Amino acid sequence: MVKIKICGITRLSDALDASLAGADCLGFNFSRRSPRVISPENARAIIAQLPPFVQSAGIFVDQSPEEINEICRFCDLQIAQLHSEQYTPANAQSIHEARVIRVFRPEEDFDVEWVRSYARQSGTNTFLFDAYRPDMEGGTGETIGTALASRIFSELGSSCYTILAGGLNETNVADAIRLVQPWAVDTASGVECEPGIKDPEKIKAFIRAVRLTSIL
Numbered sequence: 520m521v522k523i524k525i526c527g528i529t530r531l532s533d534a535l536d537a538s539l540a541g542a543d544c545l546g547f548n549f550s551r552r553s554p555r556v557i558s559p560e561n562a563r564a565i566i567a568q569l570p571p572f573v574q575s576a577g578i579f580v581d582q583s584p585e586e587i588n589e590i591c592r593f594c595d596l597q598i599a600q601l602h603s604e605q606y607t608p609a610n611a612q613s614i615h616e617a618r619v620i621r622v623f624r625p626e627e628d629f630d631v632e633w634v635r636s637y638a639r640q641s642g643t644n645t646f647l648f649d650a651y652r653p654d655m656e657g658g659t660g661e662t663i664g665t666a667l668a669s670r671i672f673s674e675l676g677s678s679c680y681t682i683l684a685g686g687l688n689e690t691n692v693a694d695a696i697r698l699v700q701p702w703a704v705d706t707a708s709g710v711e712c713e714p715g716i717k718d719p720e721k722i723k724a725f726i727r728a729v730r731l732t733s734i735l
Contacts, residue, residue: 521696521733522703523726527555531565533717538573541726550580554714563594576600584613591616608640622647627667631674638679650685662686668699689724693732704729
């Protein structure tokens, strides 16, 4: 069964809508540059009211490992999702308050050996692949080319847990799952009416599309 993460949560109502619709994980963006940024205080208040078995992930771009640990502990985050090339394998090893997901934004010449090397050096076993755009670290609404994503996920195989992100919505996620075969999918803009504000009907439609594809 393909896992589902709904990212860029800023409101309790959206968090509960996503949880009750069947999301496995919710993402809270702490990047000061993101239109979906949330304060640790607000994230903590939302996370405290989530149903059992729904995990929470922090999205980090600007923070040091020390600050990431502090935010994860304060908010009770289970996952630290690291965007940005500044996060070396040593940085990942120093994050001990949550499990690490390392994000890559591949271009056409992407070499999966970078992922394997990062896994060996850091102990990280979960990697998210998002669309590349020079001025944004995520939430672009743009998709990874199908051929590129298929190559990366095929070459990595079962050596790690792979998450597909980038422009996914209820109309294209089924095809993406069939072609790329990710362990999980992640969406933010694909279930929004505006940045940071989710549309409950889009959330339900997205999750329904993933679930139907997963059981075929």
